[in-house]
Structures are given as C-alpha cells and as structure tokens.
Amino acid sequence: MFALCPDDVGVILTYRCHGSCAHCVYNCGPRWKKESMSPEMLRQALEATSIWPQRPQVHLTGGEPFLHFDLLLEGTRIAAELGITVYLETSASWWADEEKGVAYFRALKEAGLQAVLISCSPFHAERIPAIRTIRAACAAIDVFGAHRTIIYQSQFLDVMRQFDVERPTPLSRYEEAFGAEVAHRILWQGFGVISGGRSGYALGHLAPKRPAEAFARENCAGTLLYARHSHFDLYGNYLPGFCGGLTVGDWRELGQVLDDFQAERYPPLIEVLIERGPYGLMKLAREDHGYVPCEEGYTGKCHLCVDVRRHLVETGDFTELQPRGFYENF
Ligand code: SF4
Ligand code: SF4
Secondary structure (H helix, E strand, O other): OOOOOOOEEEEEOOOOOOOOOOOOOOOOOOOOOOOOOOHHHHHHHHHHHHHOOOOOEEEEEOOOHHHHHHHHHHHHHHHHHOOOOEEEEEOOOOOOOHHHHHHHHHHHHHHOOOEEEEEOOHHHHOOOOHHHHHHHHHHHHHHHOHHHEEEEOOOHHHHHOOOOOOOOOOOHHHHHHHOHHHHHHHHHHHHOOOOOOOHHHHOHHHOOOEOHHHHOOOOOHHHHHHOOEEEEEOOOEEEOOOOOOOOOOEHHHHHHHHHHHHOOOOOHHHHHHHHHHHHHHHHHHHHHHOOOOOOOOEOOHHHHHHHHHHHHHHHOOOOOOOOHHHHOOO
16 A cells, blocks of 8 residues: 555645534644635646545635635636545535525536535534524535535534534534533544544543553554545645644655655654654653643543643653744644
C-alpha cells in the first residue's frame, strides 16, 4: 500500500464559520481571520489531485464554504471541468432565506456538484437552530435527490426535534432531559467524537479520562500514512486524517511530499507520531520542552496529542504545527 493515497480530499476554503462547535477537530469558528483560498489556489489544489493514479473524490468544505459562495461555485465548475467527483460539506448555518438557499443549490448542481453533505448534530445545534439543518436538508433532497444528500449524522434529527428547533439548544439541555449518564452516552459515543481539536477540552466532562501512559502502546502510522480522508487547506497545509493543526507537508509541493513519504523521510514530529504515537510525543515534549502532563488525564489519544502540540507550538519551532490559527482558536 502506498503512503498518502487518500480516496477523499477535502479542500478547506476557509476556517471561518458561525459554529465554533465543541467537537470541531479543526477548531473552526468566527474568530479566525477573514481569509479564504484564492480562486487560483483552488484550481491548483484541484489540479494537484491528479498526481494520484486513482484520483480521489473532492469535497469543498470549511469552516463554512457558503461564506464564500462565488468561490464554492467556481471550485465546483473547475472540479467538473477536470472530471473530479465533487461534493460539498455545510453546517447550513447560513440557511435563513429559503428562496436564496434553493437558488444556491440549483446553481451548484448546474455547475456540476454531485452531492451535498449537511452536518447535523447536537454540537452544531448549540449555535445553529436545528430548523436550518432540517430545511436545508429538505431542499437538498429536492434539488439533488435523496441518494445525493447525506445528512451527517441523521440519527440526531429525532433527538434534536425533542427540543425547540427554532432556537439553539445548549448541550446542558440533554443532561436535563435524559440525565447525565444517558446524555453523555448520546453525545460522546453516539456521535463518535474524536478527542482532537477542542473536543478534549470543551467536551471533556462527557468521557472518562485516562493518564498519558494509557496511550503508550498506540502509534499513528495508520492515520498519518494511510488515511483515506485528508484535507488541503488555504495555507498550503496537507492535513492527514482528522488531525487538525498537524501538517505532513505543503500540498503545493505534493510530488516532493509523496516522494519523501515513499522513502520514509518524515518531518520530525510526524516521525515520532508514526513510530511512537502521542505518548512518544509527550515524552519528547516532557524531556526537551518542559511539558507537564495533565493530572486529570485525557479523553483519548488525540486529546493527548493536541495538548502536547499546544505546548510545543509555544516552546519550539515546528513547521508541522500548522495552521497557527488552530492553536489560537480553542
Ligand atoms: S464542525 Fe463545522 S460548523 Fe462546527 S465549528 Fe467545525 S467547521 Fe464550523
Ligand atoms: S494522536 Fe495526533 S497524529 Fe494521531 S490520529 Fe490523533 S491527532 Fe492525529
């Protein structure tokens, strides 16, 4: 199996969105700089995917890609022109005007968009009234068809409907309604929260914590070398798997990155994570950079990894720890 050979590449047009969701592994939100990928860079990102013999499908994403609708439309056109299977991912936070929303979907379909993924979870619903998710999903089904509309994760629609869908629902309402234990199970296990990004901090109370030593036997070779799902962002970062804030290299030099990985030449922190996982990273940080492990422990291996990286970004100079905005938006 070849290293770095994804079958789905997400192109992050911006890290900004209305959400700031507690489970977000990329730490997206409204406090990021108002920056988006340029149309030229977007074309470059889409063209770059031709390097793989089996071209991956692409999803245009964020943050919230509808914050830059013209760019989203242009990216869809370019992808269609290049023969790339393309879909988009949205939180539907922008869905206030039905007519405008339907017009957007129709324009995207005409430009060649093949499917829409609408994010749906109690974490999104903390800031985005569920009615927007529901209306956007219904419109997407009308325009694209049910088989080209993915509601991720649709099992939460019924749960979310138990609250006032016209308003955001704080997560604390789940505890009030179902009791702490059931609420924690619905939210953490039910969603399958990844403990990276801000989730280990913002949702740490939902999951048991374990000491760093509990993760000593886990490495990240599978994710860092063979992730099927990866991202190119607007700053040039190639982010493997769901590892927000961690880049294996610059996708604008993708040929070189792939050659290096084939030859097993890795950036230093990536090498540590491949061979020794986040526990190895923690030991390096403790021995060389004064990291002190959290007494209360970590909700998962990615929580440990992120916590150590937050320390390393302050105490060292590691090009792998990008984008910097990730570390400024917990
Ligand atoms: S999960 Fe989506 S909507 Fe929520 S903060 Fe991340 S990008 Fe924004
Ligand atoms: S521990 Fe770190 S490198 Fe490994 S999968 Fe999680 S975020 Fe990625």
